[in-house]
Amino acid sequence: MTRKIIVGSRRSQLALTQTKWVISKLQVQFPEVTFEIEEIVTKGDRILDVTLSKVGGKGLFVSEVEDALLDKRIDFAVHSMKDVPSELAAGLVIGAIPKRENPLDCLIFKTATDLENLPEGAIVGTSSLRRAAQLLHIRPDLQMKPIRGNIDTRLRKLQEEDFDAIVLAVAGLKRMDWLDKLQHPYVFLDEQTCLPAVGQGALAIECRDGDTFVQEILQTLQDDETSNAVIAERTLLKALDGGCEIPIAGYATIKNNEITLRGIVSSVDGQISHQIKESGQNPHELGLKVAQKLIDLGAKEIIQGLRNNG
Template identity: 40%
Template sequence: MKNLVIATRGSALAMWQSEFIKSEIEKKHGINVELKSMKTKGDIILDTPLAKIGGKGLFTKELEESMLRGESHIAVHSLKDVPMVFPDGLKLAVVTKREDERDAFVSEKFASFDELPKGAIIGTTSLRRKMQLLMLRPDLEIKNLRGNVNTRLRKLKEGEFDAIILATAGLKRLNLEAKFIVPFDKDKMIPAMGQGILGIEAVDEDSVLEKIEFLMDEKALIESTIERGFVRVLEGGCQVPIGVNAEVSGETVKINAVVGLPDGSEFIKQSKVIDKKEYQKAGEELAKEFILKGAKELLKRAEDMV
């Protein structure tokens, strides 16, 4: 294979991610890698919450169709946006080394989450973030915030929000700044499945897969396998209030998980530590524990609230 084509969204963060992978492949193999930029439905419809228009698969469908047509070979996603099921002929081939997976409190007015006054307006699209913010502070007003990272920061600077919540990884990758950026403790604000990891979806062909296999990170593989297993068994999809984070430390893995209603009024939250060797089934087993506590019924009610 002489040339490799990466299908990518056109946002600044998506382009950074694709440019990074392009550079790594070119350095490793000395081949030419091209970027094929396109808009997805999720990039075009910005006035409606994702949960109402189909969830995060909206950010991957057009890229997948490009690969299936033979126009491109791989697509680089934020793993938290990657659905559980892939079309025939495509697969999640690689997960890369994890960047800081924490959510970040971002504000121009207040130095920390604890300093927010009663009734402060917080911007986020994520039902997971909304749920956990209201679990911590039921007095807050949560407003929908769509658009790319730069657009969200602009709305913050223009005074539409007292604070917004963004992924720390995206802020770091784009070298973006605001007056106050404070990452949340992962025990307080459990991140999304796969947050901070890049997932490379690829055409299921050896000539393509062998070009990207060197990018696989074992720690990220263990953590994401647990997190994706948890969400898959709960059948939660990307747009219901589920937080799950696995962190490898030596020979053990700490797992934090939460499931609940978007308004934070009811939730199930649990932490556990497992032996690293048990990682392949750990997410699924934790999900079954949550199901016994009523997680499926809670998520059904959460969907009805959207």
């Protein structure tokens, strides 16, 4: 019997590409199911002239999508995991986390070829406080300038405006097949230079709790290693009560069933940077452990100070 499933997605080119990738994988295994995409515009998509940290609130790119799930207008939604708040709306669950794409950040230059040879006082485009703080920690002379929009918009701004470099996620560039098309020098920033955002490079497929059919088909896309890494990272974020208005980074890797989690909490100017790296086998316990060690170093004071000044 044919069944139709409505899939929610943001309207951006990257979001639609990710959603179509998920559908293509499911279609192979469930040819009897018809999938239809419903495009949803979120608050984060509507407000493009203000940095995300100033818009405030959590779930800027998912709240309207979650409303559509709860209203049963859609059956599941595909998100970039880094956009998903550490606490989901009541009644919703992550149905699957597929295998992660490259989680690193990419620094794309107008004329330079690496971070070291950017000129003194170079202008770097990023609206991410996490990226800005970590780059300023290494190069405090850099000028950080907000930049919003989809990938091609930001690349056009690099070419036409006064940016010397911009920072984009490697995962988005790869999913959009942009890396081979770049006409500018670029480098991947290793995790010692710029630790990724929590969940960066991973997808979150969200559905209603109790929707057995949808949950069962989504589980065919589940990658347990990615899931455990993301659980550790998101536990860290939740324990710190972090959001896009705080320079927090967290990235977990797994080798021989052991999870290694690095966490960073920085001041906006990058001058204060608390870093912790720990290993363990339980992702939830590891996330809590790294969070507590960061708190012991003074992370809560940084976070509270930023919230009070925001």
